[in-house]
Amino acid sequence: MFLNRRIVSLLACVIMLGSxxxxxxxxxxxxxxxxxxxxxQEAVKFYENKKYTKALVLFDELMTRxxxxxxxxxxxxxxxxxxxxxxxxxxxxxxxKNFATTYPNSPRAEECxxxxxxxFYVDSPRASLDQENTRKAIDELQLFINxxxxxxxxxxxxxxxxxxxxxxxxxxYTNAKLYFNMGQPDDYRAAxxxxxxxxxxxxxTKYAEEVEFLIVKSQYLFAENSMxxxxxxxxxxxxxxxxxxxxxxxxxxxxxxxxxxxxGAERQIAVVTKxxxxxxxxxxxxxxxxxxxxxxxxxxxxxxxxxx
Numbered sequence: 001m002f003l004n005r006r007i008v009s010l011l012a013c014v015i016m017l018g019s020x021x022x023x024x025x026x027x028x029x030x031x032x033x034x035x036x037x038x039x040x041q042e043a044v045k046f047y048e049n050k051k052y053t054k055a056l057v058l059f060d061e062l063m064t065r066x067x068x069x070x071x072x073x074x075x076x077x078x079x080x081x082x083x084x085x086x087x088x089x090x091x092x093x094x095x096x097k098n099f100a101t102t103y104p105n106s107p108r109a110e111e112c113x114x115x116x117x118x119x120f121y122v123d124s125p126r127a128s129l130d131q132e133n134t135r136k137a138i139d140e141l142q143l144f145i146n147x148x149x150x151x152x153x154x155x156x157x158x159x160x161x162x163x164x165x166x167x168x169x170x171x172x173y174t175n176a177k178l179y180f181n182m183g184q185p186d187d188y189r190a191a192x193x194x195x196x197x198x199x200x201x202x203x204x205t206k207y208a209e210e211v212e213f214l215i216v217k218s219q220y221l222f223a224e225n226s227m228x229x230x231x232x233x234x235x236x237x238x239x240x241x242x243x244x245x246x247x248x249x250x251x252x253x254x255x256x257x258x259x260x261x262x263x264g265a266e267r268q269i270a271v272v273t274k275x276x277x278x279x280x281x282x283x284x285x286x287x288x289x290x291x292x293x294x295x296x297x298x299x300x301x302x303x304x305x306x307x308x
Contacts, residue, residue: 027054030058047059059082062075081115089119089120092115093123096115097112100113110148110153117141117157121164124137124167127168131167144157145161169198180195188222191214199212208248209248213249216238216258219238222234229276239262246258
């Protein structure tokens, strides 16, 4: 009885193995076949049944066999969408663009040009990562709109461009705020520059109010952490930023903190001015004691001055 059970199990394994081998050999036989018409039909069936990997193998092999023939247009089209379904967006966008370039008069050229750009869109990474693909997607979508301004996909392409620009805007905002959050004197200056660049590039940004306030605060903190002989100038710059901010957003939710920074800057300017006057008087007195002329003293000071 035990032996019979083992024989039955072995037979079952052999049958399963034979079935697997038969399925595999059927596809391999199809690939090896010279009946390209049958191979084409089977490739399309694989595609329609969502067996995209097998379909792509056959489409690639058929491409050279049908080159220059009417069927080649369909092969280009199916190959592009097969890569897209497999989420190989790099190959898909190339294939879609290749179709549009090779068959510019085809009724499907507009669709493929859009899909080429759309592949860049879906391949665009999250805002924290490098945005090269995002910028390329914007360029390709804009090119599509330029080519088909009245096309049925023009509005969608415009909406996609806006969503990509929103991502770039968020990237610029987070990068600038990163400098601010690092909390070092040079980082505060870098934050001011980054925030200003962001406002120039995205003048209608939804972050504008906060960004202009952070410019005031960054410049204030930059001045506060500067050497004393540079503080007066830098606090005055903070006051200029404050003036621009309050003119643009007189009722801002950041107004109170901005007002506190203004008061602090004015107080610091007064303190620094007094200290610099006292320092200059002490230096003049010391120069008189040492018999050093003003010209000699100014020459020494200019060589030792720093940009901190």
